[in-house]
Amino acid sequence: MKNLSWFNKIIYVFNVILAVCTLIGYVLPFLAPKLFPFFAVLTLVLPSLLILNIFFLVYWLFQFKRQMWLSSVIFLLGITFFTKFFKFSEQTLAKEEEDFTVLSYNVRLFNLFDWIPNENIPENIKRFVEQQNPDIICFQEYSKSANFEFDDYKFRHIVMHGKKIKSGQAIFSKFRMINEGEITLPNSDNNVVYADVIKGSDTIRVYSIHLQSINISPDINEKIDESKSKLIFKRISSAFKEQQVQSELIQSHMNDFKGSKIICGDMNNSAFSYVYNNIKGDMQDAFVRAGKGFGKTYNYKYYPARIDYILVDEIFEVKEFETFDNFKNSDHFPILARLKITKDEP
Template sequence: MKRESLISRIAFFCNKVLALLTFLAYILPFLAPNLFPFLSVLTLLLPLFLVLNAAFFIIWLLQLKRKMLLSGVVLLIGITFLGKLYRFKDAKLEAEPDDFTLMSYNVRLFNKYEWLPNKNVPSDISDVIQDYNPDILCLQEFTPNEDVRLRNFPYKKIYLKGDKNKYGQAIFSKFEIVNTGKIVFPNSTNNVIFADIVKKEDTIRVYSMHLQSVKISTDIHEKLDENKSKFIFKRISEAFKQQQQQSELIKDHYASCSYPKIICGDMNNSAFSYVYSNIKGEMTDAFQQAGQGFGESYNFKYYPARIDYVFVEDAFIVKEFITDNQVKLSDHFPVFTRLKKIESVATNPLKK
């Protein structure tokens, strides 16, 4: 019997370690981050784990080796995760008069501190919003700016904090807003705002969320020594624990609302996380219903980070979902969805 080469043995050892890490990442979305905060970081790497497992599967398959079964089983078990990672294009559903559209966008304070070498970011973002012309617009990291033109929305809810430099969130709507509110997160500058919006006979509650940031640099060329790496992992772990608490506050709040609900915004976490599962619950992820490709919503070089979401209840059909990664006016990309209300769950509170 021919002895296996050293390279093949090392490769299969790496394959086994990868399989173990992937299984851990599969389990972690069902475990609260405060139980294993350090391990929870693995959920951010799950897309990479899946790609590497696929590579190992192909390598062993081409060599006709039974070793391919290890990564094959890993991929088979995680088949439900693959739909969260990548989606092939479906036929677009036909637009109808009763449809309405929603856009969510973290605008990064309209480049107030000049992270981008572009003086026209506020007006350029205004042009993007005008081109998409959404019926409902949710903006995270919003700040007042005289160059921002949002005149098509007669109704709005803006929540700002800070004395000199005001920032926060905003919901703009072409439909009447009859009630608004916010969810304040303890020990955090992040929050959630909501608006009850009347569309014809129905009232819809729209939540705009901005969860705790993990504050990872988008510059992959930044030098990372051992101490800095440990600091980053610790910071991510702490952020995940905060996000867990924030997700529970959101879930408790929307559970008491009888209106059909839409939750959108910047979750600052992946679709493989406990936080994602907790907030989404039984709702539909609009990307999984009508998106395309990786759906990356955060401008992180060479890694398709999807951290901005639109979740809808069963009262809505998702007809279209777009993540516009050509719009590079923030560290996030805008997400846009076309929806149709399919049943009257709650009536207009203004009607007798």
């Protein structure tokens, strides 16, 4: 510090504060939001903290200052977190007859209330599904308002709730279903559905999940004053607490099933959260295995939010993963994974 100019001393103070916040962010995925609701909010901005650490690293590096080691250590400690945020290269392995594909998509009621000024949304989604032709589909915020059927899918599990407006989740499968059910989430309109499908000689339990929303508008141009900030913080803290309970119910249900599992859906939380960490456990994140870029699944302006996931057990080889972030027919984007069952871990 003695050899730094007054300007660089100020910069370094901010660097230290950032480093402390980033370290806290590294620990938060392992701490229940109910215990630290204030700090849990940091998980939403952890990617930004990682990027800022890179900026500080470059800033000191060009000046040949030893202060660069602070950001270097912080970044190296969190390199696994960075791969959950951005992937430089994708994995695309050769197609084989045993491969099968899984699509997950929050369709937002097929645009029932005209959130998007396009009357062709249902037809667009139907055409997209037909083009991708996945073997298993998990829809969140599903509605029968769209006047069509997915005829190629003989097996289906649809759970709808509501009085005037019925919505819910649906699992469509080309593979035979032998069991199906629902996990009711307390004090929530959200839910989890599951179905056991037969692929060859294997039974796979497929979960479609939709966790508590944080109820924040994606329009960042909206004016945010002090009262608005407090409301946003309160909503996020409340949602994170609800998501913790929901994730623990899902985890308990998963532990009771000893077969292979695939989890699809909308967690309404980042890959740096306790909720994600709790549900994922030892499973593979298909995006981390084979995706590319930011993997943006929610249409926040200017921020690549990834809150939709396909998680698979180690028995599955993730051969390809794609995020269709140019397909803007919902507030979410569809994601697709190509998988293969291996008898040994890949």
